[in-house]
Amino acid sequence: MKMDYLQALKRVDEARGAWIMHGQEPLLEQNLLDAFRKSWSTHEIERQRYDISNVGDWRNVFNALNSLSLFSTQLAVEVHGNIKPDASSLKLLKSYIQQNEHNLLLVVMPKQDSNSLKSSFFQLIEANGVTVPLTANYPQDRQRILGLEAEKLGIRLASDAWQWLEQHHEHNLLAAKNSLMRVSDTFADVEVIQIDHLYSCLQDQSRYTTYDLNDALLDGNLAQSIKIFQYLIASGEAMTLILWSISKEMRLLMQLFEQPQNALQLGIWKNKISVYQQALRRLNPAVFLNWPALLLRIDASIKGIGNENPEHLIQQAISSLCGKPLFSDIA
Structure with missing residues (x-):
């Protein structure tokens, strides 16, 4: 079955079998993961995490699901990556779904295209488990979240303040949440937040925003991009929001390279099409092959997995997007 984000939040405690969360809304992903982890801790459910870097890694996942430690009665296996199981692993998935009623396989994937959603993997889980698209396409959905x-x-917030907040952040939920936190701290004693409160609180919060970073990246201005990135870090901007902004531009550039006639359908604003086209002419398409793995490394480092420094990795991504890679292995 398919559930939206708000429905999924209500079903966290009873989740069993196989679930997939997929999308490009970091706020929704993080909130759901936090809810799952809190539930597992409360109910003393053992948790294991696996990052999929190749098809063979799926065997480790199913081996784990079919074995429990001596001190556990239930297991939650959290899987991150964008590689779907092959035919042999799909057989293991079918067997797990049919025979294991107590454990949970939770797969976290980035946004999927229509062909991927029609794959055997997604169809199998949608028919026997739960798929959760991490999207909020309509204003009423974003306001509820x-x-x-x-x-x-x-x-x-007053109703017109909600509209102002959404327009100010161009539908970016994570940025809007950060603004709610700022206005909550600044106007803790105000009963109903109005537009004036939002405006006075947010207009001076930062000299640069992630949108300024995106503009500098698309212009190929490495010095300005690094300057803005360092300012965002110093001003306390969430690392996840910075990663979201960079990954969005990388995704759009890769998609535009493959579908040069479909800029509007990809979600690129009409007045920005020429900027993206100029960026593509500046970049060597070979760099696109390295971007997905680099983004996964950044995401893992932000979550504290491994020993890599997320700031250093993000600077590598910035340099690569500007067409001036720091190291030859991400050229």
Whole structure:
């Protein structure tokens, strides 16, 4: 079955079998993962994490699901990556779904195209488990999601303040949540937040934003990009938001390279098409092959997995996007 984000949040405690979360909304992904991990901890469910870097890694996942430690009665296996199981691993998945009613396989994947959603892997889980697209395509969906965030912070916004917040952040939920946190701290005693409160709180919060970083990246201005990145880090911008901005530009450039006539359908604004086209002319297409792995490394380092420094990795991504890679292995 398919569930949206808000439905999935309500079903976390009873989740069993196989679930897939997929999308490009870091706020929704992080909130759901936090809810799952809290539930597992509360119910003393053993948790294991696997990062899929090749098809063979799926065997380790199913081996884990079919074995428990001496001190556990239930297991949750959290899988991250963008590589789907092959035919032999799909057989193991079918066997797991049919025979194991107590454990949970939770797969976390980036946004998938229509062909991927029609694959045997997705079809099998949708028919026997749960798929959760991490999207919020409509204003009412985004406001409900952010309404929950405001409720957690103990604040209320006037209806026109919601509209201003969404327009200000161009539908970026994670950035909007960060703004709610700022306005909550600044106007803790205000009963209903108005547009004036938002504006006065946010206009001076940062000299640069992630949108300025995106513009500098597309222009190929390495010095300005690094300057903005360092400012964002110093001003406390969430690393996940910076990664989201960089990965969005990488994804759009790769998609535009493959579908040069479909810029509008890919979500590129009409007045930005020429900027993306100029960026493509500047870049060597060979760099696209390295971007997915680099983004996975950044994501893992932000989550504290491994010994790599996320700031250093993000600077590598920035340099690569500007067409001036720091190292030959990501050229």
